[in-house]
Amino acid sequence: MSFVTIDTASKIPKYKQIISSIEEAIASEELRIGDQVPSLNSIKDQHSLSRDTVLLAFNDLRTRGIIQSVVGKGYYVASTNIQLNEKVFLLFDELNSFKEDLYYSFLDNLGDKIQVDIFFHHFNPDVFNQLIESNLGQYTYYVIMPANLQDVIMSIERLPQEKVFILDQTTPELSAFPSVYQNFSRNVYEGLKISLALIRKYKSITIVFSREKQPLGILKGLQEFCEESGISYSVENTFDDEKFEVGELYFLLDERSLIQVIKKIKEAGLVIGMEVGVISYNDSLLKEMVEGGITTISTDFSFMGKRLAEMILNKERLQIENPNQLVIRNSL
Amino acid sequence: MSFVTIDTASKIPKYKQIISSIEEAIASEELRIGDQVPSLNSIKDQHSLSRDTVLLAFNDLRTRGIIQSVVGKGYYVASTNIQLNEKVFLLFDELNSFKEDLYYSFLDNLGDKIQVDIFFHHFNPDVFNQLIESNLGQYTYYVIMPANLQDVIMSIERLPQEKVFILDQTTPELSAFPSVYQNFSRNVYEGLKISLALIRKYKSITIVFSREKQPLGILKGLQEFCEESGISYSVENTFDDEKFEVGELYFLLDERSLIQVIKKIKEAGLVIGMEVGVISYNDSLLKEMVEGGITTISTDFSFMGKRLAEMILNKERLQIENPNQLVIRNSL
DNA sequence: TCTAATTTGTGCGTATGTATG
DNA sequence: GCATACATACGCACAAATTAG
Numbered sequence: 001m002s003f004v005t006i007d008t009a010s011k012i013p014k015y016k017q018i019i020s021s022i023e024e025a026i027a028s029e030e031l032r033i034g035d036q037v038p039s040l041n042s043i044k045d046q047h048s049l050s051r052d053t054v055l056l057a058f059n060d061l062r063t064r065g066i067i068q069s070v071v072g073k074g075y076y077v078a079s080t081n082i083q084l085n086e087k088v089f090l091l092f093d094e095l096n097s098f099k100e101d102l103y104y105s106f107l108d109n110l111g112d113k114i115q116v117d118i119f120f121h122h123f124n125p126d127v128f129n130q131l132i133e134s135n136l137g138q139y140t141y142y143v144i145m146p147a148n149l150q151d152v153i154m155s156i157e158r159l160p161q162e163k164v165f166i167l168d169q170t171t172p173e174l175s176a177f178p179s180v181y182q183n184f185s186r187n188v189y190e191g192l193k194i195s196l197a198l199i200r201k202y203k204s205i206t207i208v209f210s211r212e213k214q215p216l217g218i219l220k221g222l223q224e225f226c227e228e229s230g231i232s233y234s235v236e237n238t239f240d241d242e243k244f245e246v247g248e249l250y251f252l253l254d255e256r257s258l259i260q261v262i263k264k265i266k267e268a269g270l271v272i273g274m275e276v277g278v279i280s281y282n283d284s285l286l287k288e289m290v291e292g293g294i295t296t297i298s299t300d301f302s303f304m305g306k307r308l309a310e311m312i313l314n315k316e317r318l319q320i321e322n323p324n325q326l327v328i329r330n331s332l
Numbered sequence: 333m334s335f336v337t338i339d340t341a342s343k344i345p346k347y348k349q350i351i352s353s354i355e356e357a358i359a360s361e362e363l364r365i366g367d368q369v370p371s372l373n374s375i376k377d378q379h380s381l382s383r384d385t386v387l388l389a390f391n392d393l394r395t396r397g398i399i400q401s402v403v404g405k406g407y408y409v410a411s412t413n414i415q416l417n418e419k420v421f422l423l424f425d426e427l428n429s430f431k432e433d434l435y436y437s438f439l440d441n442l443g444d445k446i447q448v449d450i451f452f453h454h455f456n457p458d459v460f461n462q463l464i465e466s467n468l469g470q471y472t473y474y475v476i477m478p479a480n481l482q483d484v485i486m487s488i489e490r491l492p493q494e495k496v497f498i499l500d501q502t503t504p505e506l507s508a509f510p511s512v513y514q515n516f517s518r519n520v521y522e523g524l525k526i527s528l529a530l531i532r533k534y535k536s537i538t539i540v541f542s543r544e545k546q547p548l549g550i551l552k553g554l555q556e557f558c559e560e561s562g563i564s565y566s567v568e569n570t571f572d573d574e575k576f577e578v579g580e581l582y583f584l585l586d587e588r589s590l591i592q593v594i595k596k597i598k599e600a601g602l603v604i605g606m607e608v609g610v611i612s613y614n615d616s617l618l619k620e621m622v623e624g625g626i627t628t629i630s631t632d633f634s635f636m637g638k639r640l641a642e643m644i645l646n647k648e649r650l651q652i653e654n655p656n657q658l659v660i661r662n663s664l
Numbered sequence: 665t666c667t668a669a670t671t672t673g674t675g676c677g678t679a680t681g682t683a684t685g
Numbered sequence: 686g687c688a689t690a691c692a693t694a695c696g697c698a699c700a701a702a703t704t705a706g
Contacts, residue, residue, distance in 0.1 A: 009368070011400065011408045013703060050705040052665095095436070095450075097429035104427070115459075118427070118450060126413060127447075133365045134397065134410040259617045285591045286618040345693060371671065382695040387673090403672045404702030469673085 003030065003038060006047045012137050014049060018057035023082045026066070037067055037075040088116045088312070089139035091131060093147035094213070095120055097255075098282050098301055105305030106143075110313065114140075123147060123213055129155045141312055143167055146174065148215060165308060169215055170319070178317040180308045182299045182324065184217025185224065188281075191297035191326040192225040195279075198332045202249035202277050205233040208257040218281065222251065246270060249277035249332075262291055278331040293329025300325065335362060335370060338379045346381060350389035355414045358398070369399055369407040395419060395472045397447055417445045418472035420644070423463060424452050425479035426545070429587075430614050430633055437637030438475075442645070446472075455479060455545055461487045473644055475499055478506065480547060494649075497640060501547055502651070510649040512640050514631045514656065516549025517556065520613075523629035523658040524557040527611075530664045534581035534609050537565040540589045550613065554583065578602060581609035581664075594623055610663040625661025632657065 003025040006017050025031040043054045058075055061067045068078040088110070092099055107116060117139075121128040132142075132155045142159050145167045146152050153173045156164060166179035192199065199205070207222055219235065226233045236243070239250075239257040244264050252258040258280050265276050272278060272291050280287060283298035304322045311318060335357040338349050357363040375386045390407055393399045397419045400410040420442070424431055439448060449471075453460040464474075464487045474491050477499045478484050485505045488496060498511035524531065531537070539554055551567065558565045568575070571582075571589040576596050584590040590612050597608050604610060604623050612619060615630035636654045643650060 009366070011366075011368075011402045011405055013402075013405065015703080052706080053704060056703090095427070095432050097432060100427050100429060118452070120450070130397075130411045130413050134400065136366065255617055259621065262621055284618075285587055286616075286622055289591065289594055289622040290618055291621060347693075373671075384696080385694055388693085390672095401672065402702090404670080404704080406671065 002043075002046060004043055004047065006049070010137060014047075015053050015056040015060070018043070018054060019060055022057070022061060023066070026077060026080050026082055031077050033077050033080060035077045037077060039074050083113060086114045086140040087138070088114060089135050089142045090116055090118045091128070091142070091144045092118060092120050093145050094122055097284060101301040102305045105302040106309050107305075109306045109309035121147075121149070123149060125149055125152060128152055132156070132159065139163070141165060143308065143312075145169065146171070147213070148211075165312065167308060168304070169217075175319070178311060178319060180304050180311070180320045180322050182215070182217075183321050184215045185221035186217075187297060187299070187324040188218050188221025189225050191324070192222065192279075193229075194326055195295070195328060195332060196229060198328070199229075199231065199249060199277070201274070203232075203245075203247040205231060205249045205251055206236060206243075207233065207251040207253075208236050208239050209253065210237060214253050218253065244268070246275050249279065251279050251281075253281045258294070266291075273330045273332055280331075283325070283327060288329070291331065293331065295329045295332040296325075296327045298325055298327065299323070334375075334378060336375055336379065338381070347385050347388040347392070350375065350386060351392055354389070354393060354399070358409060358412050358414055363409050365409050365412060367409045368405075369409060371406050391469070394470060397470075400470075413447075415445060416447055418447075419470070420446060420448045421467050421471035421474045422448055422450045423460070423474070423476045424450060425477050426452055426454055429616060433633040434637045437634040438641050439637075441638045441641030453479075453481070455481060457481055457484060460484055464488070464491065471495070473497065475640065475644075477501065478503070479545070480543075497643065499640060500636070501549075507651070510643060510651060512636050512643070512652045512654050514547070514549075515653050516547045517553035518549075519629060519631070519656040520550050520553030521557050523656070524554065524611075525561075526658055527627070527660060527664060528561060530660070531561075531563065531581060531609070533606075535564075535577075535579040537563060537581045537583055538568060538575075539565065539583040539585075540568050540571050541585060542569060546585050550585065576600070578607050581611065583611050583613075585613045590626070598623075605662045605664055612663075615657070615659060620661070623663065625663065627661045627664040628657075628659050630657055630659070631655070 004018055004021040006014055008014070010017065022031070022037065031037065040051055040054050040058065043049065044051045058067065058069070062069060065079050066077070066082055067075045069075050103118070110116065119131045121131060128149055129152070136158060141163050143165045144156060146156075147169055156174070161176070164177050166174050166177045166181065168182060169184070170179045170181040205222065205226060207219065209219055222233060225231075239260045241264060250261045252261060258278070261278060262272065265272050270276050278294055280294050280296045281298065283296040287294040287296055299322050307320055307322070310316070311320070336350055336353040338346055342349065354363070354369065363369065372383055372386045372390065375381065376383045390399065390401070394401060395418070396416045397411050398409070398414060398416065399407045401407050435450070442448065451463050453463060460481055461484070468490060473495050475497045476488060478488070479501055488506070488509075493508070496509050498506050498509045498513065500514060501516075502511045502513040537554065537558060539551065541551055554565060557563075571592045573596060582593050584593060590610070593610060594604065597604050602608050611627045611629065613629055615628040619626040619628055631654050639652055639654070642648070643652070
């Protein structure tokens with residue numbers, strides 16, 4: 001039972017590595033109140049350190065009241081009240097308005113003693129890898145939104161496994177990590193299935209979809225639904241005015257194409273929810289108000305942030321499918 | 333393993349030779365991420381250079397994010413992305429949807445050789461100071477949104493003056509720094525003045541305003557307008573259902589209170605833009621579509637991001653008032 | 665607890681060559 | 686020709702952190 005691990009090559013000072021090791025042993029209850037901490041000499045011998053380096057760490061822990069020294073005997077755990085300056089590394093794909101709910105719900109539920117730094121990889125694997133590498137060893141937890149990036153498992157595996165949490169999209173390779181994720185294909189499939197009667201009003205479905213940025217599961221769910229119910233569909237990369245047709249149901253993932261389609265519908269003097277239909281992914285406060293309401297399939301981002309915070313605080317290691325909701329409004 | 337080669341006879345400056353040497357060692361994978369770079373002193377001794385010459389090279393590499401320094405330990409490779417030219421420290425107040433346009437327009441106009449890291453101070457001066465303190469010397473440029481924080485000039489002055497840019501809100505104390513800012517009081521005053529005829533429909537104006545988070549200039553502009561035109565107004569901290577009145581014009585800064593007011597209007601069966609008026613600060617795509625359109629006073633965030641990027645790239649040091657727009661829609 | 669070695673961080677002074685007007 | 690600014694390079698001193706003995 002050594003508790004202490006030292007990486008000589010690391011840029012983190014050795015005495016700080018000792019401090020973290022002891023703190024983590026206490027946090028994980030390997031060391032309990034009253035337990036004896038390994039002696040100065042045993043640690044120094046095991047890791048070939050100077051006695052003073054170990055002493056530096058122990059003095060820090062002692063002045064914080066976490067351990068007590070007894071002359072001639074050793075050091076003993078005196079308090080488990082380690083408010084270790086916890087920091088969270090939060091790696092998002094891109095900045096958009098849906099991150100707002102998620103982020104603030106995460107922050108609120110974490111409490112104000114934990115600092116959270118946000119980064120964005122913009123679906124660029126180089127940026128992703130670099131951000132992880134240059135922040136190695138600096139954070140207590142790493143919350144990562146891999147989005148649809150491939151080949152990032154290598155980077156993620158460079159992080160301490162027990163500190164990693166996966167958010168929003170996960171993959172079979174990442175199944176070892178705790179996560180709060182959306183089951184995109186099921187959510188879309190079931191959302192559409194519930195609305196089948198309404199969808200039958202339309203000739204076919206057009207989805208505006210970017211393979212680079214958007215979850216493939218959404219496309220999969222739509223395909224599955226369409227094949228099963230015999231409805232034809234087409235996938236477009238961007239919304240194209242030219243191909244706009246009456247009788248079409250538009251499935252729109254981003255705000256820009258949503259606005260474009262609605263404008264087009266109004267320009268053409270058509271009735272939304274009758275002659276042309278609209279379903280949008282991700283709900284927002286304003287979508288309830290637009291044109292009598294836009295039908296949405298959406299996950300609960302506030303819940304996602306809350307559940308993630310709880311998982312971190314309670315040291316749970318679960319894989320949680322985040323609840324999803326279909327809200328049928330006028331546009332369908 | 334010296335990595336560094338210096339040709340004294342060459343006309344290439346020595347510090348640039350050091351930079352290239354390190355970059356080449358990284359490119360050839362002699363130096364990998366996390367590896368320690370030879371120390372200042374060892375390089376200076378081996379090549380009979382001044383310590384400052386080596387330091388010049390290392391500081392360049394550091395502000396580009398390629399190496400990191402740890403006092404008392406050494407320099408470590410942090411990124412293999414050696415074509416990185418510069419790094420920008422971007423300090424926002426809070427995450428919200430209006431940051432999206434600003435951020436992506438800034439990014440797009442900067443080009444892809446510059447890395448941008450975002451931080452948020454959440455209107456907390458301690459967080460603000462700590463973020464600046466812990467990122468000193470690591471970035472080529474510091475773009476700061478001080479919002480309405482007082483007493484942050486001390487922190488900002490710790491940064492190299494020529495690297496600092498102020499965004500969105502500025503103050504007389506910050507007048508030495510280049511900036512792209514909103515003239516909140518003038519924008520509000522003039523926006524309201526143009527709409528005076530429409531505003532006369534209403535009994536009085538209620539603004540929902542948080543002194544902690546929102547720019548005082550907005551309140552000032554409203555006051556000025558009201559006093560000049562003899563219209564009464566009241567300031568509320570949050571929207572209160574109880575005080576909802578017919579004949580009132582609501583001036584709403586955040587999306588939440590906007591939604592609340594619109595819901596209340598519809599619940600009461602009133603006509604927006606006739607019996608109750610709404611003006612909202614900051615335009616968004618969806619506000620055009622809500623209830624036939626919400627009247628907005630708003631700055632052009634895309635332009636703000638673009639102008640800021642240009643200022644940095646062209647090394648301009650200007651104070652630029654960002655263009656502002658009143659969009660009159662049905663809600664007034 | 666003290667001393668020592670090594671490391672980065674910072675400030676100041678000096679000198680030289682080059683470009684600019 | 687002269688003054689000025691800037692980039693490059695060197696030297697020195699002291700502070701603070703890390704680690705060893």
